Amino acid sequence: MSAAKPSAMIRYTALRLLIFVGCFFVAGVAVHFGLVPSGLGGSxxxxxxLLGLILSAPLSYVLLRKQRDEMSEQIVAGVDRTKARLDANRTREDAVQ
Structure with a gap:
């Protein structure tokens, strides 16, 4: 990971949150103007x-495909590095015994 470039996970999470906030705003406006029924009582x-979440989920899935792929590559690389380190430690322990 480079210090100048934010990690893919942080970028994906921030973009996902941004999409949710936009959908939340759109849902709030739609409810306010009666385009979508309002909740029951104080709900x-x-x-x-809930409307914001329902709208943002498929949008995030479609719009953030590239970022999700980058994030999964970053996670796989990290897991591979950890596995390699564990294997190296295991072979060192076996060599000592």
Whole structure:
């Protein structure tokens, strides 16, 4: 990982959050103007949050495919490095015995 470039996981999470905030705003406006029914009683905020989540999930899946692939490559590389280190430590321990 380079210090100048943010990790793929942080970038993906930030973009996912940004998409959710946008969808939350759109859902809130739609509920406010009656385009979408409001929640029951005092559950209006929960309803808007759920609408934001429902809208943002497929958008994130489609729009963030590249970032998700980069993040998974970064995770796989980290797991491979950890496995290599564990194998190196195991062979050193076996050599000592």
């Amino acid at each position: 209006n905020m929960v309803w808007v949050i």
